[in-house]
Amino acid sequence: MKQHTSYKVYFILPLLAFFVGCTPNANTYYNRQMQPIVTKYNVLFNGEEAFEIGKKALDEQYQDQFDEILPVEPIKNEW
Structure with missing residues (x-):
């Protein structure tokens, strides 16, 4: 029974992280700090x-x- 619960955790946690991380109005410290980094490397990659x-x-x-x-x-010698 314990092993069955661990499968649920491994399925639910990434799914929850995906939905929390992909919210369009996420104005968190992490998102504000990552945006310039992502922009910088996208510009470098596309360039x-x-x-x-x-x-x-x-x-x-x-x-x-x-x-x-x-x-x-002809080259002029101007000495």
Whole structure:
């Protein structure tokens, strides 16, 4: 009988924590402190993902042009 009760506890506690933690109007100290941290790392993650997508697109589109002559301008010695 004791083991049956432990299964209920393992089921009910995470379920209760889920519903308490997901309330939309939770204005607790923990939520106020976690919001800036979550925002910071979401911005970093999304920035890195956008950078990788842009880099991949540039790598796919870029073609080397070895037949063009590079313009060279003479350097003036002003001594």
